[in-house]
Amino acid sequence: MKNLTPFDPVPLRAHFPALQLEVGGETAIYLDGPGGTQVPQSVIDAMSSYWQHGGSNSGGPFLTSRYTDDITNAARAAMMDFYNARRPEEIVFGQNMTSLNFSLSRALARTWQPGDEIIVTRLDHDANISPWLLAAQDSGAVVRWLDFDPTDCTLRLDLLPDLLNEKTRLLTITYAANAVGSITNVRRAVELAHAAGAIVLVDSVHFAPHGLIDVQALDCDFLISSAYKYFGPHTGILYGKYELLDELMAYKVRPAPAKPAGKWETGTQSFESLAGVTAAVDYIASIGGKASTRREQLVQAMRQIKAHEMALSQRFLSGAVQVPGLRVYGITDVEQLAERTPTFAVSVEGLSAEAVATKLGEQGIFVWHGHYYAVAVMERLGLLDEGGLVRIGFVHYNTFEEVDRVLHAITQLK
Numbered sequence: 001m002k003n004l005t006p007f008d009p010v011p012l013r014a015h016f017p018a019l020q021l022e023v024g025g026e027t028a029i030y031l032d033g034p035g036g037t038q039v040p041q042s043v044i045d046a047m048s049s050y051w052q053h054g055g056s057n058s059g060g061p062f063l064t065s066r067y068t069d070d071i072t073n074a075a076r077a078a079m080m081d082f083y084n085a086r087r088p089e090e091i092v093f094g095q096n097m098t099s100l101n102f103s104l105s106r107a108l109a110r111t112w113q114p115g116d117e118i119i120v121t122r123l124d125h126d127a128n129i130s131p132w133l134l135a136a137q138d139s140g141a142v143v144r145w146l147d148f149d150p151t152d153c154t155l156r157l158d159l160l161p162d163l164l165n166e167k168t169r170l171l172t173i174t175y176a177a178n179a180v181g182s183i184t185n186v187r188r189a190v191e192l193a194h195a196a197g198a199i200v201l202v203d204s205v206h207f208a209p210h211g212l213i214d215v216q217a218l219d220c221d222f223l224i225s226s227a228y229k230y231f232g233p234h235t236g237i238l239y240g241k242y243e244l245l246d247e248l249m250a251y252k253v254r255p256a257p258a259k260p261a262g263k264w265e266t267g268t269q270s271f272e273s274l275a276g277v278t279a280a281v282d283y284i285a286s287i288g289g290k291a292s293t294r295r296e297q298l299v300q301a302m303r304q305i306k307a308h309e310m311a312l313s314q315r316f317l318s319g320a321v322q323v324p325g326l327r328v329y330g331i332t333d334v335e336q337l338a339e340r341t342p343t344f345a346v347s348v349e350g351l352s353a354e355a356v357a358t359k360l361g362e363q364g365i366f367v368w369h370g371h372y373y374a375v376a377v378m379e380r381l382g383l384l385d386e387g388g389l390v391r392i393g394f395v396h397y398n399t400f401e402e403v404d405r406v407l408h409a410i411t412q413l414k
């Protein structure tokens with residue numbers, strides 16, 4: 001793919017067939033990225049070419065099986081670059097984030113004693129809460145909750161030291177909140193948790209399309225994301241420090257490999273999706289233009305994506321204050337845009353979240369409504385039984401014109 005710098009979403013959009021969709025004679029506006037993004041043609045081609053080539057299960061001594069192994073190794077190398085992992089064995093593929101988290105929680109809970117403690121946060125998607133609540137129930141561990149500030153929906157990391165003690169075994173924390181966009185200072189959380197002897201798992205599903213992930217700089221023990229949130233297929237990808245993946249007992253069948261990453265990869269993987277994962281990482285890297293390594297391209301790409309998305313956020317927030325009855329949850333201070341993704345949970349006075357999403361949907365503007373599985377967030381905001389909020393989520397392929405169009409559409413709602 002040609003050098004796409006300096007950042008401009010318009011030529012990029014040409015790579016995404018789905019973005020050409022029209023509803024009622026107008027180009028559709030995809031503001032549902034936090035629920036799953038669209039994919040570029042290169043991802044579609046990589047996935048279909050897996051089948052066209054002739055696929056097979058892994059580990060056989062013949063052409064199509066070797067091809068499958070090459071596809072898997074390439075995806076591991078791509079995700080190693082995406083996460084900045086130290087070695088390919090630290091990359092584990094699975095069905096999705098939720099399934100990987102359930103596997104990991106079961107393995108970790110075996111190491112806990114009754115009375116051990118774990119910390120979950122109220123800012124998280126339920127896929128990073130319920131697996132841990134259930135694991136705690138199974139093992140007799142005590143669950144502690146880290147709150148967020150309901151005024152701007154930022155995590156109260158200042159309260160973390162009070163929750164940590166010598167019994168804390170795990171802190172599981174979101175990198176960015178899928179409901180309201182707040183970004184967590186994960187590095188600081190890891191420092192605090194490690195000082196108390198706890199390990200840290202990071203849910204980076206919502207963060208991943210919006211910023212650079214560097215597991216070495218974060219020093220987190222585990223981190224999970226899902227490629228369908230960053231222009232790829234429906235596959236989950238777990239990073240774990242090699243020593244931990246090696247020493248923990250994975251639930252697996254007997255002939256499966258005894259060593260990472262294979263010991264964590266249950267059953268047969270979606271190899272066509274792995275082909276798509278590599279293509280998705282390569283697509284993001286291509287935004288960064290020329291550089292000596294793919295990792296360096298990703299660094300450049302994420303810098304540009306972040307700048308564009310902050311500009312989209314600024315445009316959205318400055319327009320939103322002009323719309324009567326529109327309330328934006330989360331960080332609204334334009335000086336703090338670096339601390340949020342361009343994901344906005346909003347309410348419109350006099351209309352339910354469902355009614356707003358439905359009316360916008362009729363005009364070809366795709367937004368989610370409800371709780372989006374951020375059950376604890378909606379509970380804390382007192383909105384769970386009120387039908388939740390409307391979520392307007394931008395990604396790098398969205399334009400300023402789309403920001404203006406959605407705001408204008410909201411002003412016209414009755």
Ligand SMILES: Cc1ncc(COP(=O)(O)O)c(C=O)c1O
Pocket residue numbers: 034035096097098099125127128174176177178203204205206225226236
């Ligand atoms: C922040 C966050 N975590 C976890 C998940 C669950 O991911 P998956 O669908 O891959 O299980 C989602 C999905 O929306 C999410 O947004």
